[in-house]
Amino acid sequence: xxxxxxxxxxxxxxxxxSLDNGLLKTPPMGxxxxxxxxxxxxxxxxxDDCISERLIKxxxxxxxKDGWKELGYEYVNLDDCWAANERDSLGxxxxxxxRFPSGIKALADYVHSKGLKFGIYSDLGNRTCEGxxxxxxxxxxxxxxxxxxxxxxxxxxxxxxxxxxxxxxxYPKMSVALNKTGRPIAYSCSWPAYEGGLPPKVNxxxxxxxxxxxxxxxDIEDSWGSVSHIIAWYGDHxxxxxxxxxxxxxxxxxxxxxxxxxLSFEQAKVQLALWAILAAPLFMSxxxxxxxxxxxxxxQNPLLIYIDQDRLxxxxxxxxxxxxxxxxxxxxxxxxxxxxxxxxxTDGLPRPFTTSLELLGISHCKAGYQIYSVLDRTFEGSQGxxxxxxxxxxxxxxxxxxxxxxx
Numbered sequence: 001x002x003x004x005x006x007x008x009x010x011x012x013x014x015x016x017x018s019l020d021n022g023l024l025k026t027p028p029m030g031x032x033x034x035x036x037x038x039x040x041x042x043x044x045x046x047x048d049d050c051i052s053e054r055l056i057k058x059x060x061x062x063x064x065k066d067g068w069k070e071l072g073y074e075y076v077n078l079d080d081c082w083a084a085n086e087r088d089s090l091g092x093x094x095x096x097x098x099r100f101p102s103g104i105k106a107l108a109d110y111v112h113s114k115g116l117k118f119g120i121y122s123d124l125g126n127r128t129c130e131g132x133x134x135x136x137x138x139x140x141x142x143x144x145x146x147x148x149x150x151x152x153x154x155x156x157x158x159x160x161x162x163x164x165x166x167x168x169x170x171y172p173k174m175s176v177a178l179n180k181t182g183r184p185i186a187y188s189c190s191w192p193a194y195e196g197g198l199p200p201k202v203n204x205x206x207x208x209x210x211x212x213x214x215x216x217x218x219d220i221e222d223s224w225g226s227v228s229h230i231i232a233w234y235g236d237h238x239x240x241x242x243x244x245x246x247x248x249x250x251x252x253x254x255x256x257x258x259x260x261x262x263l264s265f266e267q268a269k270v271q272l273a274l275w276a277i278l279a280a281p282l283f284m285s286x287x288x289x290x291x292x293x294x295x296x297x298x299x300q301n302p303l304l305i306y307i308d309q310d311r312l313x314x315x316x317x318x319x320x321x322x323x324x325x326x327x328x329x330x331x332x333x334x335x336x337x338x339x340x341x342x343x344x345x346t347d348g349l350p351r352p353f354t355t356s357l358e359l360l361g362i363s364h365c366k367a368g369y370q371i372y373s374v375l376d377r378t379f380e381g382s383q384g385x386x387x388x389x390x391x392x393x394x395x396x397x398x399x400x401x402x403x404x405x406x407x
Contacts, residue, residue, distance in 0.1 A: 020179055021178075021179065021184045021185065021186070021187075021212070022184065022248075023184055023185075023186045023212055023248065024186050024212045024213060024247075024248050024249075024250060025247040025248055025311070025313070026247070026308075026309045026310070026311060026313065027213075027250050027279055027280055027281045027282065027308060027309065028074075028075055028154070028186065028213070028250075028281045028282075028283070029071075029072045029073045029074060029075065029281065029282040029283070029305075029308075029309075030063075030073050030074055030075025030076060030077055030116075030117070030119070030282075030283050030284070031059050031063060031068075031073065031075070031076055031077065031283065031284045031285070031288065032077045032078075032079050032119075032255060032283045032284070032285050033051060033055065033056075033059075033078070033079055033285065034079040034080070034255065034285055035220070035222060035255050035257060035260060035285035035286070036259075036260055036285050036286050036287050037049055037050075037051060037055065037287075039051065039080060039081040039130045040081075041081055041096070041099065043098065043099055049287075050099065051078075051079075051081045051082060051099060052099040052100065053099065053100045053101070053102055053106075053107050053110075056076060056078065056107055056111070057107070057110055057111075058288075058289065059076055059288055060076045060110065060111045060114050060116055061114065062288035062289060063076060063114070063116055063288070064114040064115060064116065066288070066296075067300060068288075068300070069114075069115060069116060071300055071302065071305055072282075072305060072309060073282070073284065074115075074116050074117050075116070075117045075118075075119050075153065075154055075283070076111050076116050076117070076118055076119065077118070077119030077120070077121070077154060077156065077283070078119065078120050078121050079121045079156070080121055080123075080128050080129055080130045080132065080158070081128075081130050081132060082095055082096065082099075082100065082104075082120070082121065082132075083095060083096060083128070083132040083133055084096045084097065084132075084133075085132065085133070086133065087133055087139075091139065091142055092142060092143075092146045093122070093133060093135075093143055093146060095107075104120070104150045104152075105149070105150045105151060108150050108151035108152060108153075109151060112151065117153035117154065118151060118152060118153050118154075119152065119153060119154030119155070119156065119186075120147060120150075120152045120154070120155055120156075121155075121156045121158065122134065122135045122143060122155065122156075122157055122158070123135060123157065123158040123159065123160050123161070123162075124136075124157050124158065124159055124162050124166060124167060124170040124171065124174070124191075125158075125159065125160050125161030125162035125166070126161050126162070127160070127161050128158060128160060128161075129158055129160035129161075134160075134161060134162075135157065135170075135174070137166060137169060137170050137173065140170060140173050140174050140177050141177045141180070143177075144174060144177035144178050144180070144181055144185075145177075145181055147178075147181075147185060148178075148181035148182070148183040148185065151183075152183075152185055153184075153185060153186065154185060154186040154187075154188060155174075155178065155185055155186070155187055155188065156188040156190070157171065157174055157187070157188065157189055157190060158190045159190045159191060159193070159194040162194075164194075164195065164201075167191050167194060167195070171189050171191045171210060171211070172206075172210050174187070175187060175210035175211065186212045186213070187210070187211050187212050187213075188211070188212065188213045188214065188215070188252065189207065189210070189211035189213070189214045189215070190214070190215045191207070191211075191214065192204075192207065192214050192215065192216050193214075193215040193216060193217055193218060197216040197217055197233075197237070197241075198237060198240060199240060204240070204241075204243075204244035205244075207244065207249070208244060208246075208249040211249065212248055212249060212250070213249065213250040213251070213252045213281060214249075214250075214251065214252060215252050215254065216234075216241060216251050216252070216253070217230055217233055217234075217253065217254070219254060220253070220254035220255055220257065221262070222257050222260045222261065222262030222263070223262045223263070224262070224263060224264070224267045224396055227257065227263065227267065227270065227271050228270075228344060228396075230253050230254070231253075231270075231274050231342070234251075234253060234274075234278060234318075235317075235318035235321070235326065235328075238317050238318060241315075242315050242316075242317055245279060245313075245315050246313045246314065246315075247311075247313040250279065250280065250281055251278065251279075251280065251315065252280060252281050253275065253278060253280050255283050255284070255285040256271060256272065256275065256282060256283060256284050256285060256286075256299070257271060257285070257286075258271065258272065258284070258286065258295050258298050258299055259284065259286030259287065259288075259291045259292070259295040259296075259299070260285070260286055264396065265294060265298075266394050266395075266396055266397035266398075267396050267397070268295065268298055269298065269375050269397065269398050269400070270342060270396065270397060270398045272298055272299070272301070272304055272375075273304070273340045273342075273374070273375065273398045273400040274328065274340060274342065274398070275308065276304050276305075276307045276308040276330075276338060276340075276400075277307075277315075277316035277328045277329075277330045277338055277340050278315050278316060278330075279308065279310070279313060279314070279315040279316070279330070280308070282305070282308055284299060298375070301374065301375065301377070303372065303374045303377070303402055304374050304375070304400070306402075307330065307332065307338040307374070307402060310330075310332045310333055310336075310338075311333055312331065312332055312333045314330065314331050315330065316328050316329055316330025316331075316338065316340075317329060317330075319360070319361065323345075324343055324344040324345035324351065325341065325342070325343055325344075325351060325353055325393065326341070326342040326344065327339065327340070327341055327342075327355070327360070328340040328341075328342065329360060329361065329362075334405070335364050335365060335405045335407070336402070336403060336404050336405065337360075337362055337369075337402070337403040338374070338400070338401070338402055338403075339360060339362075339400070339401045339403065340398050340399070340400045340401075341353050341391055341393050341398065341399045341400075341401075342393070342397075342398050343393035343394060343395055343396065343397050343398070344396065345395050345396070346395050346396060347395055348395065349395070350392040350393055350394045350395070350397070351392070351393050351395075352390065352391070352392055353390070353391045353392070353393055353399075354388060354389065354390050354391075355388075355389050355391075356383075356385065356386055356387060356388055356389055357369055357383060357384075357385045357386075357387070357389070357403070358385045358386055362385075362403060363385050364405065364407075365405035365406055365407035366385065366407070367384075367405070367406040367407050368382055368383050368384040368385060368387070368405075368406050369382065369383060369403040369404060369405050369406060370382050370403070370404040370405075370406060371383055371389070371401055371402075371403055372401065372402040372403075372404070373399070373400070373401060374400040374401065374402050375398070375399075375400050380401075382406060
């Protein structure tokens, strides 16, 4: 029963691959509204925080003025709730006229004028997750052409209100349609998240041919429980997930929560460190106008961003787990490494952790390695391969190290 659909999928892929666009050779970085602003459309009573062109312009201004753009945070993306309740007379998606009076093309032009890129959201279904018009199989080409004409640089295609069969046909079809527009549009697919994220329902070889990035798992929530659950899932299934990702095709564990209310400062460090180890996209979802200096310092940590953006493009792996402690390691260019030691316990005292470079499987450079504490922004000295490294890791916290060879 499944032979014909699979043949159709591979036929579509053979016509044009999304990876032909040459985009996202390192994980994308930017800002999205969802976690902080959700589907707030009440601009009459809450004009500063509703989903509107005013909000998007304000966040674009902040990215351009406050040092974010220079660090790589270049995408300003809409999520759900931007559209009008009906398509226009030509069957095209259109923006809500009261909240986006200038239209999406003008908004994209404004974002581009700041030296940034503009992303948009749609859903492969009869309607989006919040009930706005979706992209059905018969409107895929129309919507791809519309997005290109508007100057869109990234499309996130969600999967609410569609069947598995619709997704199997629609996600590859949109990949082809985006390529046909002639405009390079990065393509973020939510397909695997709706199919459990794992084989046999999810074919990561196929995804790597049609998508630049994909959501594997359910939506993140602003809580430690959500963050720790996502990290555990990636570790438990890393043999499947890690080989699938690389330059131009990234796994996306979802938005960064730093700057919101649900995580402690230590827990925000954990998310950022593990996302960098996983080579994850870094999309902030917070109010950049009210962001604390402490949160901004985390998000603008240049060494953390350097590790996330490493051009080798190999996601890290969990290499050890003992009780509440986990060790994650990511190989980087030039025999460099990122190492994160995570403490999942919730008791009051930091836990000691003792290791060595050799025990971590880092032994190529016999002269040893320089060690930097990424989140403390300190140089911790040089170590030989067998020298003891002793760390203390806070509850629901992390120690994140960058290792540079002395050779």
